Amino acid sequence: MDISSGEDSDISESEMEEYEDKSYEKLKNRNHSIEVSGETYTCSYCPKKKKNNYLYKELPQHASGVENSNSAKRSIREKANHLALVKYLEKDLAGSSKPAKPAAQEDSLSGCDHDEKIVWPWRGVVVNAHTRRSEDGRSGLLLLNSVKTGQGYIMPWSFEKAYEADHHGKKDGGAKNGVKCGLYAWVACAADYKSSSLIRENLHKTSDLKTITEIMEEEARKQEKLVSNLTNIIETETKHIREMEERCSEASKSLEDLMEEKENLLQAYDEEIKKIQLSARERFQRISNDRERLKLELEKREALNENERKRFAMELEENAFQNSALQLMTGPSIIQRQKEELHKNNPTGETIRSKTRFRTGN
Numbered sequence: 001m002d003i004s005s006g007e008d009s010d011i012s013e014s015e016m017e018e019y020e021d022k023s024y025e026k027l028k029n030r031n032h033s034i035e036v037s038g039e040t041y042t043c044s045y046c047p048k049k050k051k052n053n054y055l056y057k058e059l060p061q062h063a064s065g066v067e068n069s070n071s072a073k074r075s076i077r078e079k080a081n082h083l084a085l086v087k088y089l090e091k092d093l094a095g096s097s098k099p100a101k102p103a104a105q106e107d108s109l110s111g112c113d114h115d116e117k118i119v120w121p122w123r124g125v126v127v128n129a130h131t132r133r134s135e136d137g138r139s140g141l142l143l144l145n146s147v148k149t150g151q152g153y154i155m156p157w158s159f160e161k162a163y164e165a166d167h168h169g170k171k172d173g174g175a176k177n178g179v180k181c182g183l184y185a186w187v188a189c190a191a192d193y194k195s196s197s198l199i200r201e202n203l204h205k206t207s208d209l210k211t212i213t214e215i216m217e218e219e220a221r222k223q224e225k226l227v228s229n230l231t232n233i234i235e236t237e238t239k240h241i242r243e244m245e246e247r248c249s250e251a252s253k254s255l256e257d258l259m260e261e262k263e264n265l266l267q268a269y270d271e272e273i274k275k276i277q278l279s280a281r282e283r284f285q286r287i288s289n290d291r292e293r294l295k296l297e298l299e300k301r302e303a304l305n306e307n308e309r310k311r312f313a314m315e316l317e318e319n320a321f322q323n324s325a326l327q328l329m330t331g332p333s334i335i336q337r338q339k340e341e342l343h344k345n346n347p348t349g350e351t352i353r354s355k356t357r358f359r360t361g362n
Contacts, residue, residue: 016080023084028092034059034085045081058216060089065116065212119188119203120210124159126185127173160187 011019027034034041041059043049046066054062066074066082163169163185173184192199193209210218 011077011080013076016076016083019077019080020084020087023081024087027084027088043082043085045078045085056093060086061212063089117190117209117211119190119193119207120215121207123188123203123207124185125170125188125192125199126183128183159185 034044039055041054041056043054043059043062046062063082063085067079067086160169163183164172168182168184170184170186170189173186188199188203188207190209193203193207194200
C-alpha cells in the first residue's frame with residue numbers, strides 16, 4: 001500500500017523531524033505493515049520501485065541509503081519517512097527474533113541510496129595537500145583498493161565520515177577558501193568517475209558505475225550460481241553415494257546368497273554323511289546277523305555230522321559183527337568158493353589174493 005499517496009507537496013527541513021515522528025508513530029501503531037512474510041519485508045514509501053521486497057537485513061540498508069542520499073530526486077518527505085523506518089526497525093524490531101546484522105555488512109550498504117550509482121568496486125581517494133599541485137587541480141593523489149571479505153565488498157562509509165568529521169572530506173578538499181593542509185579523503189563517486197582528472201583514468205581501469213540494486217542483484221546471481229554449483233555437487237555426491245549403497249546392497253545380497261548356498265551344501269553334506277553312516281551300520285548289522293546265522297548253522301551241521309559219524313561207526317561195527325557171525329556159520333567151503341569165483345574173474349590172481357587177504361584179514 002502506498003502510504004505517501006495524497007502527499008504530493010514536500011515539507012521544509014524544519015518540519016522534517018516532526019514529520020518523522022508522525023511516520024514513526026504510524027509504523028509503531030502498525031497502521032502500515034512492512035512485513036510481507038516471515039522473512040520478507042517491503043518499503044511502503046517506495047511503491048513504484050521495481051525491487052520492493054527485502055530481507056530483514058536489507059530493509060535498514062535501503063532506508064538508510066535514502067535517508068543519506070544527496071540525490072535531488074529524493075524529497076525531504078521521503079527522507080523523513082525512511083528515517084522513521086530506520087528508527088522503527090532499530091527500536092521496535094531489533095529485539096525480535098530477526099537475525100542480527102553483521103557489523104561489516106551494516107557498513108557495506110547502509111550509507112547510500114540504492115538507486116544512486118556508485119563506483120564499484122569502491123575506491124578510496126586520498127589527497128596530500130602538502131605536495132606539489134598536479135595538473136588535475138589536486139595534489140598527492142592516492143587511490144585505495146576496495147576490501148572484500150567472505151560476505152562481499154565492504155563500503156568504507158565510516159572511513160569517509162571520519163574524514164568529513166575532521167573537515168578533511170571531499171567538500172573540504174575542493175573548497176577554494178583557506179589554506180589546505182594534511183590528508184583529504186573520500187570514497188570515489190559518480191562525479192569522480194565522470195570527471196576529466198587523473199582519478200577518472202584510474203577508476204575506469206578498475207571499477208564501474210552501478211546502483212546498489214544492480215550490485216545486490218549481481219551478488220544474488222553469484223550466490224545463486226554458487227548455491228546451484230554446490231547443489232549440483234551435493235546431488236552428484238548424493239548420486240555417487242546412492243550408487244555405492246546400491247553396489248554394497250548388491251554385494252551384501254550376493255554374499256547372503258553365497259552364505260545360504262554354503263549352508264545348504266553343508267546341510268546336504270551332513271545329511272549324505274548321515275545316510276552313508278546309517279547304511280554302513282545297517283550293512284554291518286546284516287553281516288553280523290548273517291555271521292551269527294552261519295555260525296549256528298555250522299554248529300548244527302557239526303552236530304549232525306557227529307551224529308552221522310557215530311551212527312556210521314555203529315553200522316560199521318554192526319556189519320563187522322554180522323560178517324564175523326556169517327563166517328562162523330558158513331565155514332571154509334563158502335570162502336573157498338568165493339576165492340574160486342574171484343580167480344575166474346581175475347586170472348592174474350595177485351590183486352584178488354591181496355584183496356581177499358584184506359577182506360578176510362589173513
